[in-house]
Amino acid sequence: MIASDAMPGQADGLSRAMQSVDLNLLVALDALLTERSVTGAARRLGLSPSATSRTLARLRLATGDPLLVQAGRALAATPYAEELSSRVHALAHDAQAVLRPAPGRLDLAALRRTFTIRAGEGFVELLAAPLVAVITAAAPYVRLRFAPKPDKDAKPLREGLIDLEIGVLGTAAPEVRTRLLFRDRRVGVARIGHPLLAAGGVTPERYAACSHVVASREGEFLEPVDDALAEMGLKRAVVLVVPGHPDAMRVARRSDLVAVVPRSCLGNALAADHAASLGLESFELPVRTPEFAISAIWHPRLDVDPAHRWLRDTIMAVGRDAYPQRHAIA
Template sequence: MQSVDLNLLVALDALLAERSVTAAARRLGLSPSAMSRTLARLRLATGDQLLVQAGRALVPTPYAEELSGRVPALARDAQAVLRPPAGRLDLASLERTFTLRAGEGFVDLLSAPLVAAVTRAAPRVRLRFAPKPDKDAQPLRDGSIDLEIGVVGRSAPEVRTQLLFRDSFIGACRVGHPLPSGEGVTPERYAACHHVVASRRGEAWGPVDEALAQLDLERTVVLVVPAYTNALQVARHSDLVALVPRSCLGNAVTGDRAADLGLQGFELPVRTPEITISAQWHPRMDGDPAHRWLRQTIATVCRGAYP
C-alpha cells in the first residue's frame, strides 16, 4: 500500500466512464497530456492496459470491464472518507456542550446575550464557562476546552485566532468621587489617588504605571485583587480608584450600566496600549461545522456589543 495514490482511483473512474483521455481530462480539469501520464501510471499499478486503441476510440480490456462496476462506488467512498462532510448543519437537532474559557468581564457582560443567540438557533446546545487561571494553551490542545476568549498568549503558535473586538483601559470610581469633578482628571491628580488593581498573578505594576513613570509620577496601589469585578466592587464602596477594561462598564465611560453599579468611569490622563480580544481554538476544530457556527455566533454577539 506504500505506493497507492487514491487520486488514481478518481482518474480511473473518469477514464472508464468517458473511455477517452481527452474527455476524462476535461472532466477532472486536467490537460490531456497529464491524463495520458495518469493512464500510464494506472497501467503500471494494475499490470493491465485497461484501455486500448481500437481505431479512433479506446475500448476497455476484460479487467477494465470487470472494474467498471466497482470503481465508481470506490471513488465516491474514498472522496467521502478524505473530505469533511459538506452537508448543512442542522442546528435545531444539534446536541452538544461547548466548553469556553473567558475572563470574568466577558462572562459578566456577554454570556447572557451569547446564550440567548445560541438558544434561539440551537435549543439543544449547552455552554459551559471554565475558569481562566492563565493563558496556558494545553486545554485547547487536549480538547478540555473548545474555545478560549481573551488576549492571545505566546505559548501555542499553531492556535487559530479570530479578532472579536478591541478594548482599552479606563478608570472607575464611586459616584461622587472627587477625582472626575472640579479640575478634571490630570496625571497628577490621578497619581495622587489610592488605587485598586486587578491581577491574577498579584502584580501591581502595569501599562498605566509605565506611562505615569514617563511623567515622573507614581501611583499608590494599596490593594491587588484577582479580578476586575472585584476591583469594581472595591471602588464602588471606597475612595479607591480602579483600572478596568472599558467593556467592564458596557463599552461606555458613562451610562446606565455604570450608574446601575454605583460607579462612574473616566478616561485615563495617560495613554495605554489597546487590548485586542480574540477567539482562539485548536486547528483540529477548523472544519467542524458546529464549532465554526459557534465561532461565528460569538463574533456576531461581540460586534453587536462593541461595534
C-alpha cells in the same frame, strides 16, 4: 512525507507499506465486480479498456486470485471475488466519503454539541447571557461551558480541552487562528461621590495621590498606567490586588480605592449609565495607555468545522451588538 524523527528502518518499512496500498485499486475492484465487464468498469471509472485490463492484472497479483474469469463472452466472478463483492462496495464507498470535502451544510435545529469557551470574568458577566439566548434560539440542543482562564497557555486549545478562547492573544503558539472581536482601552472607575471626581478634574497628580486596587491574575502590582505615570515622575500607591476586574469594581464601589478596568467591563456605548447602575463613575485616565485587542482564538483543526465556524460568527454578531461603536470585524 516521512516524519524527520522516524528511525531509518521504520521509515523504509512505512514507505514500502504506503507503496503497497493503493485506494484506486479498491475503487477499480468495486467497479469490476459490479459490472463483471472490463469495458463496463472502464466506462464507470473513466479509463480506457486497456488501462482497466492492466488494473485487473494488478488486482489479481495483489489478491493472489483470478477474481474474474472468462465465461463465454462474459466474465464470471470466482468464489473469492463473490465473497469480497459486498465488502469491497462498502469499503470503496467509505473511502470515497472520507476523502470527500467535509459537508458545508449545518442543521442547527438538530445540532447536539457542547462548546467549551475560556474567557475572563468580564466577558462572562456581560456577554454570556445574550450569547446563550441567541444560540439557544437557533440551536436548542447546543450547550456552552465557560472555563476559567488562569493563564494564556495554548495547550488546552491544542489538546481540544477548550474549543475557543476570548481575550488578548498572549500565546507564542504560531499555529493558532485569531479573529478580532473588538478593540478595548483602559478607563478609571471610582465610587460615585469620590473626592477624585470633584471639581478640578482628574489630573495625573491627583490621580497618583489616591489609593488604588489592581486586578491581576498573576498577583502583579503594576499596570501600564504605572509606566505612564513613571515617565512623569509620579507613582501611585497600590494597596490591594484582586484576581479579576469585576472584583476590582466591587471593591471600588465600597471604598475610596480607585481601579483601572477595560472599558468593555462597563457594558456597551452607554457606559456611564451602566457604571452608575453599579454605583460607580468612570473617567478617562489622565495618562495615555495603549489600546488592546480582544480576539476569538482557536486551533486550526477547527478552522473549517461548520459548527465551530457558526459559533465564531455568532460570538462576533453578539459582540457587534454589545459594542456597536467599538467593534471591528477582522
